Amino acid sequence: MQARLLLEDGTLFTGRGFGAEGGSVGEVVFNTGITGYQEVLSDPSYCGQIVTMTYPLIGNYGINRDDFESIRPYVHGFVVRRHEDVPSNWRAQYTVDQLLKEYGIIGISDVDTRMLTRILRQHGTMKGILTTGNERVEELMERMGTTPLAIDQVARTSTKSIFNSPGDKERIVLIDYGAKSGILRDLTKRGCDVIVVPQDTTADEIRRLHPDGIQLSNGPGDPKDVPHAVNTIRDLLGEYPMFGICLGHQLFALACGADTGRLKFGHRGGNHPVKELETGRCFITSQNHGYAVLDESIAGTELEVTHINNNDKTIEGLKHKRYPAFTVQYHPEAAPGPYDNGYLFDRFLQMIRDNKEANPERPRQAQLSETLRGELQYAQK
Numbered sequence: 530m531q532a533r534l535l536l537e538d539g540t541l542f543t544g545r546g547f548g549a550e551g552g553s554v555g556e557v558v559f560n561t562g563i564t565g566y567q568e569v570l571s572d573p574s575y576c577g578q579i580v581t582m583t584y585p586l587i588g589n590y591g592i593n594r595d596d597f598e599s600i601r602p603y604v605h606g607f608v609v610r611r612h613e614d615v616p617s618n619w620r621a622q623y624t625v626d627q628l629l630k631e632y633g634i635i636g637i638s639d640v641d642t643r644m645l646t647r648i649l650r651q652h653g654t655m656k657g658i659l660t661t662g663n664e665r666v667e668e669l670m671e672r673m674g675t676t677p678l679a680i681d682q683v684a685r686t687s688t689k690s691i692f693n694s695p696g697d698k699e700r701i702v703l704i705d706y707g708a709k710s711g712i713l714r715d716l717t718k719r720g721c722d723v724i725v726v727p728q729d730t731t732a733d734e735i736r737r738l739h740p741d742g743i744q745l746s747n748g749p750g751d752p753k754d755v756p757h758a759v760n761t762i763r764d765l766l767g768e769y770p771m772f773g774i775c776l777g778h779q780l781f782a783l784a785c786g787a788d789t790g791r792l793k794f795g796h797r798g799g800n801h802p803v804k805e806l807e808t809g810r811c812f813i814t815s816q817n818h819g820y821a822v823l824d825e826s827i828a829g830t831e832l833e834v835t836h837i838n839n840n841d842k843t844i845e846g847l848k849h850k851r852y853p854a855f856t857v858q859y860h861p862e863a864a865p866g867p868y869d870n871g872y873l874f875d876r877f878l879q880m881i882r883d884n885k886e887a888n889p890e891r892p893r894q895a896q897l898s899e900t901l902r903g904e905l906q907y908a909q910k
């Protein structure tokens with residue numbers, strides 16, 4: 530089955546199709562990971578994107594039940610140099626081709642992914658259309674031009690209802706903007722009582738859950754497409770300790786008065802060097818984002834830059850100067866990528882404990898008595 534990838538600048542790639550048949554429009558991006566294609570396919574942050582893998586062999590270890598980062602893949606297309614349809618690994622249960630067929634996702638192989646990546650690096654990410662049909666190039670260009678890129682990816686990927694992953698330690702409300710399963714795994718293995726809530730949950734609804742801390746998840750798209758999330762974070766800032774990851778980091782920055790902007794071709798891969806300014810230590814990180822907090826927008830806010838990217842010096846971490854809150858642009862839960870940054874979850878939990886010690890809660894009985902006295906005084910009036 531022939532497949533074609535057409536970029537908005539007119540560049541056409543012809544290859545062999547696998548997965549589903551049909552056509553799909555999306556933002557064409559590239560990921561530099563050598564392994565982890567299953568996690569990439571199932572990362573909700575790729576919703577709306579046609580993902581190119583720069584590593585030349587994809588599919589050689591198959592797909593298994595354990596390495597998904599969400600309940601289903603959200604990519605709009607998959608581009609590889611060579612697709613291996615006979616995997617060899619004891620964990621493999623089925624193939625990439627079968628996974629893409631199951632969820633209606635088009636794949637294309639036998640493409641010069643090196644050339645494609647060089648184009649994206651030089652000109653930036655761009656819209657593309659992936660098809661297995663026989664339409665003329667002019668028809669594909671017209672279809673691509675009249676199909677807008679998605680701006681509702683957060684709503685598409687977020688949970689639609691609240692659910693709980695019980696634990697006997699700190700209660701964490703995880704706001705799901707398209708959260709990877711790795712975040713939930715890292716919190717639950719530390720004993721946290723995690724309540725996952727939809728992306729449009731209000732500040733008052735979160736308060737009624739009586740959290741000890743709030744986790745702002747990763748997610749797809751432009752942070753400015755979800756202004757309600759910015760307002761919710763602003764309302765809760767200072768009331769509870771916060772830890773933001775990726776999109777959560779960008780939303781937190783917007784809530785604090787900073788600004789975000791689009792990167793030329795983004796950071797997507799498992800080997801991005803990040804410098805922690807306090808210690809001077811360099812961490813190798815897993816990243817997946819097309820937007821970043823603008824350095825010049827930090828002045829005049831109560832934010833302090835804690836980490837920078839050693840490649841392009843973009844902001845990779847922030848903390849609030851007054852409130853117990855910090856964020857990172859990269860993925861401490863990895864999946865795929867190095868697990869070196871998991872200590873940030875421990876730092877978050879220690880922040881919660883320190884905040885509790887510095888601000889002890891009044892006994893529940895005293896709170897109830899005060900409420901009852903207020904109600905009685907109101908009734909007497």
